[in-house]
Amino acid sequence: METILSIHNLTKKFGYLTAVRDLSFTIEKGNVYGILGPNGSGKSTTLGIVLNVVNKTSGDFDWFEGKVSTHNALKKVGAIIERPNFYPYLSAEKNLELVCKIKGVPHEKILEKLEVVGLADRKDSKFRTYSLGMKQRLAIASALLNDPEILILDEPTNGLDPQGIHQIRQLIKQIAADGTTILLASHLLDEVEKVCSHVVVLRKGEKLYSGRVDEMIASHGFFELKCSEQQRAVALLQNNNAFREIKEENDLITAFLNEPMEAETFNRFMFDNGFVLSHLVKRKESLEEQFLTLTGS
């Protein structure tokens, strides 16, 4: 598989504060990655380093297997970090024209990408007249201008209203569906869960996990069930080795699995023991639950 970005033992110190500590991971072509972590966990710093705007303290990173210099590699990358930064007095079209000049992309792309993000009819308006959602969409258009090998997004929905968030998410999904590699930094877990196949989890600048989303914690999932004679059901489940933990919350029982088990098998088992379930759901831990388990908070 083609490696787009590899990071080796990257460290960044701001004075006595270590923002990124000994971080290593690789980004392979075709996957959608999420970088997860609470605020201040070093996500933006890491992206800043690989994007040539923050100086590393030690360690290394290579774009496209080290075949090109960083600034030339960045011409094949589309990136937005934090807020959209454009010239306020230039129109959207002029702003994108500048980006085309920097990246060495033909101007024909401008209109095409403005249409993708739905800003074609506002192309002549000055950037400063845009709403935040429009600014963010323009930033995405700008990042897509060169049909990038990888799209890097740092908190793309930060500060947007629900409608704006929805639009941006739709866009990201659409781009991911086209097979573009995406690296998405966010502290909004459902956002990452909806689009990412892989995650890197950071806390205080250290990597806690990197790999597939569904392998983040070894788990076979859990059942949620309701029935009458709750106490007897809990006792039955507690004596069964297939479950590692039973939780009760009002009339809802949650049984965590120790080994794989189908819902059908479980339902029959309960029925055979004289319980008729009024509610049964088999679920895996959500990314949020996994994340909280992993970060231990």
Added chain:
Amino acid sequence: MLRLLQIEFIKLWNNRSSKILITAYFALLLCIALIATIKFDIGQVHFQVAEQGIFNFPYIWHFNTYIAAWLKLFLAIIIVSMTANEYSNKTIKQNLIDGLSKWEFIYSKFLTVLSFAAISTVFVFAVSMILGLIYSDYNEISIIFSDLEYLLAYFIKLVGFFSFCLFLGMLIKRSAFALGFLVLWQAIEGILYGLIQWQSDGKTASAIASFFPLNAMSNLIKEPLTRLNAARTVASQIGETITKDYGVHWYEIAIVLVWTTLFIYWSYALLKKRDL
């Protein structure tokens, strides 16, 4: 190189205030020609500036470059703000992320500085040539094209000054403060000169001060007014003879070029070192 200039051109020319300032600057350069029309009629005394010999070749090269250099402040504002605004709009960050290298960023600004200086020089050359051809008492080719080193000095002076502005914009990141610092720096050079003069003598002070950046730039073209016949007549009437070296010297050019190199290098070093 053309690509970098195009980038800067889009940034500058679409900004209304820069456009107005640039247009005003070149319009004012043209207005040097208006000096020719200044006339005084005080009773019996009839006085027209153009008849005082200021437009005689080759003196006109000296006079016009000296006067035109005052207008450089207009472009200084543009250069300071075009650099400082990259910081306040955070577009410098976006430019780098989009794939401009840090050196390309500084280089594109420096190319703009060079273009401003070059266009100004061509402008002053053209205006002076026309004025000279109209008003000069001497029109021999050899005289017209003598003393052209003043144009070179003018070009170097602008490049040096604008590079200083560029550096201040990068260093201070706020246009108003950077311009304030420029004024402050002028004062600092004056105070230093005063201190040295107080501790030693005027000659040593001038020698040392000739290495200060702003002073070095102003030394490139000395004031031309005392070179005029009128001024000399006045001086001789009060029993003074003005003996002053009005020439452009290679070491003066060298000092400014060294400063220019330092300013550009420091701007680059700053950008390289900073986390944006």
